[in-house]
Amino acid sequence: MSLGIVMLVHDALDRAEQLVRHWATHDCPVVVHVDAYVTQDDFANFTAALDDLDNVRFCKRRHCEWGTWSLVAASQTASEAMLETFPDVQHVLLASGSCLPLRPISEMRAYLSNRSQTDFIESATTEDVPWTIGGLDIERFTLRFPFSWKRQRRLFDYYVSIQRKLDLKRTIPFGLIPHLGSQWWCLTRATLSAILNDPQRPRFDQYFRRVWIPDESYYQTLARRHSSRIESRSLTLSKFDFQGKPHVFYDDHLQLLRRSDCFVARKAWRYADKLYDSFLSDQPTVVTGAEPNPGKIDRIFTKAIERRTKGRPGLYMPSRFPRDGHEGNITAARYTVLEGFSELFDGFEDWLADVVSARVHGHLFAEDKAHFAGGAPEFFGALTDSAKLRDYNPKAFLTNLIWNTRGERQCFQYGPSDNQDLSWVMAKDTNARIYVVSGAWAVPLFHSNRNFSDIRREAARLQKLESEHLTVLRSGHARARTQIWSLADFVLNPTEPLQTVLDDIGLRQPGALPKLPKMKPLQGFGQFLQDLKNQGMHPYLMGDFPAGHDLVPTARIQRKPYLVK
Amino acid sequence: MGVWTSYRLRLKRKQCHIRAFRKRRELTEIANRTGAIKQGDILCFSTIRNECIRLPYFLNYYRDLGVNHFLFVDNGSTDGGAEYLADQADVSLWSTDASYKSANFGVHWTGWLQRRYAHGHWSLVVDPDEFLVYPFCDTRPLRALTDWLDTSDVRSFGVMLLDMYPKGPMHSLTYAAGQNPFELADWFDCGNYSISKNPKYGNLWIQGGPRARAFFRDDPEKAPALNKIPLVKWKRNYTYVSSTHALLPRGLNLVYDQWGGEKASGCLLHAKFLDTFKEKSIEELKRGQHYANSHEYRAYHDGTNEDTDLWCDWSEKYMNWRQLEMLGLMSKGNWA
Numbered sequence: 043m044s045l046g047i048v049m050l051v052h053d054a055l056d057r058a059e060q061l062v063r064h065w066a067t068h069d070c071p072v073v074v075h076v077d078a079y080v081t082q083d084d085f086a087n088f089t090a091a092l093d094d095l096d097n098v099r100f101c102k103r104r105h106c107e108w109g110t111w112s113l114v115a116a117s118q119t120a121s122e123a124m125l126e127t128f129p130d131v132q133h134v135l136l137a138s139g140s141c142l143p144l145r146p147i148s149e150m151r152a153y154l155s156n157r158s159q160t161d162f163i164e165s166a167t168t169e170d171v172p173w174t175i176g177g178l179d180i181e182r183f184t185l186r187f188p189f190s191w192k193r194q195r196r197l198f199d200y201y202v203s204i205q206r207k208l209d210l211k212r213t214i215p216f217g218l219i220p221h222l223g224s225q226w227w228c229l230t231r232a233t234l235s236a237i238l239n240d241p242q243r244p245r246f247d248q249y250f251r252r253v254w255i256p257d258e259s260y261y262q263t264l265a266r267r268h269s270s271r272i273e274s275r276s277l278t279l280s281k282f283d284f285q286g287k288p289h290v291f292y293d294d295h296l297q298l299l300r301r302s303d304c305f306v307a308r309k310a311w312r313y314a315d316k317l318y319d320s321f322l323s324d325q326p327t328v329v330t331g332a333e334p335n336p337g338k339i340d341r342i343f344t345k346a347i348e349r350r351t352k353g354r355p356g357l358y359m360p361s362r363f364p365r366d367g368h369e370g371n372i373t374a375a376r377y378t379v380l381e382g383f384s385e386l387f388d389g390f391e392d393w394l395a396d397v398v399s400a401r402v403h404g405h406l407f408a409e410d411k412a413h414f415a416g417g418a419p420e421f422f423g424a425l426t427d428s429a430k431l432r433d434y435n436p437k438a439f440l441t442n443l444i445w446n447t448r449g450e451r452q453c454f455q456y457g458p459s460d461n462q463d464l465s466w467v468m469a470k471d472t473n474a475r476i477y478v479v480s481g482a483w484a485v486p487l488f489h490s491n492r493n494f495s496d497i498r499r500e501a502a503r504l505q506k507l508e509s510e511h512l513t514v515l516r517s518g519h520a521r522a523r524t525q526i527w528s529l530a531d532f533v534l535n536p537t538e539p540l541q542t543v544l545d546d547i548g549l550r551q552p553g554a555l556p557k558l559p560k561m562k563p564l565q566g567f568g569q570f571l572q573d574l575k576n577q578g579m580h581p582y583l584m585g586d587f588p589a590g591h592d593l594v595p596t597a598r599i600q601r602k603p604y605l606v607k
Numbered sequence: 608m609g610v611w612t613s614y615r616l617r618l619k620r621k622q623c624h625i626r627a628f629r630k631r632r633e634l635t636e637i638a639n640r641t642g643a644i645k646q647g648d649i650l651c652f653s654t655i656r657n658e659c660i661r662l663p664y665f666l667n668y669y670r671d672l673g674v675n676h677f678l679f680v681d682n683g684s685t686d687g688g689a690e691y692l693a694d695q696a697d698v699s700l701w702s703t704d705a706s707y708k709s710a711n712f713g714v715h716w717t718g719w720l721q722r723r724y725a726h727g728h729w730s731l732v733v734d735p736d737e738f739l740v741y742p743f744c745d746t747r748p749l750r751a752l753t754d755w756l757d758t759s760d761v762r763s764f765g766v767m768l769l770d771m772y773p774k775g776p777m778h779s780l781t782y783a784a785g786q787n788p789f790e791l792a793d794w795f796d797c798g799n800y801s802i803s804k805n806p807k808y809g810n811l812w813i814q815g816g817p818r819a820r821a822f823f824r825d826d827p828e829k830a831p832a833l834n835k836i837p838l839v840k841w842k843r844n845y846t847y848v849s850s851t852h853a854l855l856p857r858g859l860n861l862v863y864d865q866w867g868g869e870k871a872s873g874c875l876l877h878a879k880f881l882d883t884f885k886e887k888s889i890e891e892l893k894r895g896q897h898y899a900n901s902h903e904y905r906a907y908h909d910g911t912n913e914d915t916d917l918w919c920d921w922s923e924k925y926m927n928w929r930q931l932e933m934l935g936l937m938s939k940g941n942w943a
Contacts, residue, residue: 283941287758294746311751342943350941353869357935358802360767360834361872363811363863370867423798424921426820434814434827435801445935446798 045070045151046131048120050113051139052077052106054312055088058139062092064322068147071097071128075120078105099127109191111250113225113257118238125235132158135228140309141278142291142299142321150277150305154228161233161269164223164276165262183220184211187254215249217242223262226278226308229269236268237261279304279336281343284350289343293317298342304334356445356473358438372471373444377452378547379474382482382529384455386561391415391455393559398547400451406443407436407460422446436463444473451547458483458507465514474522476515477543480508481529481584485562488570498577505583512583530585533564533593565592616808620855623846626711627718633705634680634716638693641676641724648675649749651731652720654713655681657890658735659688660883663785665735666695672739673748674731678724680716682707707894714847725841729753732837732851733875736788739766739837740928741873742939755942757840763854764838765862766873767936769795770816771925772880772917780882788878794922796820797934800833808853810834810860817880817917835875836862871940874931880917 047065049072051058058074065072072095076085085103092098101123106112117136124134133154143150168179185205189197204210214220229237240246246264250256265272279302281289288309291299293316299307310317353362356374364370378400384390395402395415404413412427414420419427423446425439426432432439444452456464456476468474483504487497515524527539536558549556571581572589587593644650651674655662666677681689681702692700703716710716721730731749733739741752741764756764771792773780780791800815811834819830835851839859846855853860864870923934931937 285759289943290755290758292743292747292751294743311754313748313750346939346941346943349869349939350864351868353864353867353938354935355867357869359800359869359872359935359938360765360802360811360813361863361870361938361940362868363802363804363865364867365865368865368867418920420919420921422921424796424817424820424919424923425799426824428820428824430825431799431819431823431827435803438801442798442800 044128044130044132045147045154046124046128046134047072048117048124048134048136049074049139049141050077050106050116050120050136051075052080054139055080055084057310057312057318059088059091060318060322061137061139061141061143062098063095064143065147066092066095066098069097070147070151071099071124071131073099073101073120073124073127075101075106075116076103078103097128099123107190107192109255109257111252111256114250114260117257117261121234122238125231125238132231133228134231134234135277135306136226137278137306138226138308140312141226141306142308142310142317143306144279144299144302144321145305153305157273159230159232160271160273161227161229161265162273162275162277163227163229163262163265163269165221165266165272165274166223168220168222180220181206182222182254182259183214185254186210186212186252188252191254212249212252215242215245217267218246218249218263219266220259221262221266222259223274224276224278224280225257226276226280226306227261227265228277229261229265233265233269237264240264240268277304277334278306278308279334279339280308281339283343284347289346291317295339296320298339302334302336302339303332304336356441358441371473372467373441373473374448375444375451376473376475377444377454378543379454379456379468379476380543381456381477382479382532383477383543385457385482385485386479386529386532387559388562390559394453397550397556398451398453398544399550400453400547401447403452403454405456405460406439406454407432407456407464409459409461412439413455433461433463436461437467440464440467453547458504458511462507462511465511469514469517469520469522469524472521472523475546476522476524477539478512478515478524478526479529479532479539480512480526481505481581482532483508484529484571484581484584485564485567488564488567489562494573494577498574498579501574501581502579505579505581508583528583528585530587530593533561536561568592616855616857619848620844620846623711623715623718623848623855624722624844627715627722627846630705630710630715631719633703633710634701634719635703637681637689637700637702638698640696640699641678643697644676644724644728647728649673649729649731649753650675650725651677651733652717652725653677653679653733653735654707654717655679655684655688655692655735656707657684657686657688657887659684659686659691660782660784661735661788661878662688662691664787665738666698667785668738669731669733670697672744673750678717678720680713680720682713712850714850718846721841721845722843726843728841729756730839730841732839732847736878737768737837737875738789738878739873739875740931740937741766742871742928742932742937742942744873744928752942753838753840761870762840763836763859763862764871764873765811765834765836766838766875767800767813768833768835768877769874769931769936770818770833770877770879770917771795772817772922774916774918774922776916777880777884778882782881782883788881789876789925792878792880793925794918795925796921797923797936802834805853808848808855808860809857810836810853811863812852820919821915821917836860837875869938869940871942872937874928874937876925 047070051074062072089100101120104116106116189201191198250260283289291307291310293314355370391402391404401415403415406412411429412432423442487501532539568587568589571587574581651669677698679692679700683704689702692698707713717732772794773792774794796816800813802811802813805812812832813834814830823830832852836854837851848855
């Protein structure tokens with residue numbers, strides 16, 4: 043019982059030589075196909091270097107190009123030579139010049155001789171495979187591909203689209219059911235010779251010549267026709283990235299590859315000395331007898347693909363700067379924006395910081411500076427409280443803050459006197475939880491001793507800004523979860539809205555609602571609004587405050603807060 | 608991109624080439640060992656001025672990463688740096704006393720050398736105080752990266768300039784030749800960078816970090832740009848437009864993903880803030896050869912009068928590239 047290796051080599055001849063020697067000295071005959079683009083001199087040196095091995099053969103050379111029939115033709119020639127020259131070979135493994143055996147070859151031979159009738163070839167129908175590069179799946183088999191995808195990309199695309207438009211289709215030869223799979227297989231002598239000696243082979247070959255990437259479908263399809271027992275997986279560990287290129291293994295993958303228990307891995311970087319030295323050495327390795335388990339490696343490469351295609355939401359950095367609408371999420375984590383609360387309650391921020399498990403900031407986007415929690419001049423990630431730096435790019439300030447503090451809920455105050463450039467950013471952000479007591483900005487004005495005409499002007503300005511802000515929050519494009527109460531509704535029944543806010547952020551000690559903070563006195567507030575009205579301004583965002591008497595918090599009138607989104 | 612824009616950018620590119628061609632006369636050949644450059648070698652280009660003390664570590668760092676040949680332009684050093692470089696077997700050296708400013712801050716000089724020697728090579732353009740860190744740089748040489756970029760058909764590799772600073776005032780340190788500068792300056796800002804896109808060349812424009820925080824608090828738009836594209840598979844018709852921040856043709860500037868994913872990127876650790884800094888900023892201010900009327904150096908100079916300590920409570924201590932990748936300052940992309 044013996045294993046034969048068909049090896050396709052096109053560069054890194056020094057490594058290929060090392061590999062051939064390794065296989066051959068472990069009683070595995072090797073037939074090598076060297077690409078015709080390797081110069082005659084290099085080829086001569088290569089063959090001369092392997093002269094001392096009697097179970098190595100070189101077959102006729104041709105030029106191979108990715109995704110074309112030439113690769114299949116090369117493996118056919120080499121396979122024929124293998125079956126003819128080495129009659130005891132029972133299994134044939136197709137490998138490349140950078141496929142590294144990871145386990146002792148004796149162990150691999152034992153594994154195969156226990157499964158002498160099994161063909162190891164990944165083979166699935168086109169409907170069931172996710173890896174279709176360029177949107178071509180069944181069309182690989184029904185269109186013609188005379189142009190090179192790498193060199194004549196435009197012609198390639200153009201010819202595909204013409205065929206699609208004219209609805210030109212080739213007939214798949216009778217008796218073939220298209221299957222796809224990894225191009226690296228290990229077939230039994232019986233199956234391989236049945237494929238190569240099929241009376242219909244000229245017809246099939248003719249057909250596959252114009253199929254796209256036939257090396258991933260020729261053997262995979264024909265094995266289904268001839269094999270008695272297919273194990274649809276490849277013995278060669280080979281991972282592909284999102285562009286369909288094989289991932290490369292480096293020295294730092296050594297332990298990972300060891301633990302994978304796979305037999306062969308593709309492909310190792312040419313200069314990964316440590317990998318080649320340790321896997322091609324003859325040190326007595328522990329024979330595990332384990333089934334291949336590429337799970338760990340799979341995870342690493344799946345994560346790499348995810349990072350390349352989806353990235354880390356909420357992160358803006360030198361190699362991730364998504365266009366508007368393609369961010370995934372605008373920020374990295376959920377955060378809470380409170381509007382109007384600190385205007386209405388005495389010491390609201392301190393109270394909130396005590397009861398919830400979150401970082402409670404003041405007005406981060408205030409005109410004078412960023413009011414970080416505890417009045418700190420700097421914060422996570424060395425953000426500073428400088429208003430100029432912040433306003434230079436307020437969106438970056440917000441996304442940085444949320445990114446820097448991943449794992450800790452952030453909570454900040456906001457209002458119409460703050461930087462309004464953020465309105466849309468927050469409204470479009472699914473991570474934002476925005477709670478607004480509309481019109482609460484009037485309370486500090488009410489308590490101020492300023493000249494009434496100034497107050498009137500300021501009130502008009504703030505009302506306009508907040509009204510615009512609320513329009514944004516209520517817009518159809520808004521994705522934030524928003525709740526808005528008018529000041530009057532809130533004053534009548536503050537418990538329920540506060541409970542909603544606390545529940546959303548999360549209490550430090552779950553249980554009953556802690557003692558409420560003290561509301562600022564509002565005696566005469568109705569009259570104050572009436573005075574504003576008398577001056578010709580129309581304060582409407584705070585709801586209905588009668589001028590004659592004051593609103594008293596009561597549980598009698600309970601209106602449901604309305605949910606925008 | 609319209610035909611008109613495309614045409615204008617082409618003119619701009621030609622203009623850069625012509626200027627670089629004219630500036631070639633300012634360069635005097637001191638040691639030319641470019642004959643030793645082999646096919647596929649990785650080349651490093653740099654302009655120096657009175658930075659002899661930094662050179663031993665710089666050369667060793669990049670030799671260890673796998674740079675095969677260094678091409679230096681010496682802009683009138685008087686500290687023996689040129690002699691030191693001329694003795695190195697893998698260094699080619701040109702010298703000039705001409706104006707740094709009128710050579711577009713050295714871009715024309717290195718541009719000419721690149722045009723002559725870098726065609727078909729991976730070319731790294733860094734200052735002597737910039738140290739490249741890329742994913743897996745502790746286990747994989749630079750060639751592993753360039754090989755991978757080659758097979759991925761990626762022509763340029765973007766990085767962020769990360770300003771490193773010591774804890775405590777800079778003048779209290781004593782940097783010795785050959786020493787790893789990040790033994791002294793091992794702190795950085797991890798999350799205060801702001802990014803915008805430059806519509807003209809399509810590159811990102813990154814500002815922030817300790818320099819913006821300490822010296823440009825009141826004038827953030829003048830803060831220095833931190834985006835760089837130092838590693839490029841060079842072709843004769845490429846050119847840097849402003850320092851290494853932007854290239855033409857502008858497809859080379861697309862080192863970032865715009866659809867939510869992350870491309871692979873690195874960091875350039877910037878060892879500017881050592882005890883040598885104050886002296887340097889005084890000298891540079893006197894020469895007035897730096898960008899935007901030496902605004903940067905003036906701001907530094909004002910700032911360093913009382914020995915500014917760039918360190919703050921939220922500074923991060925540097926450990927390795929994995930830390931930078933976790934903090935989101937660089938990315939592995941789909942290199943695994």
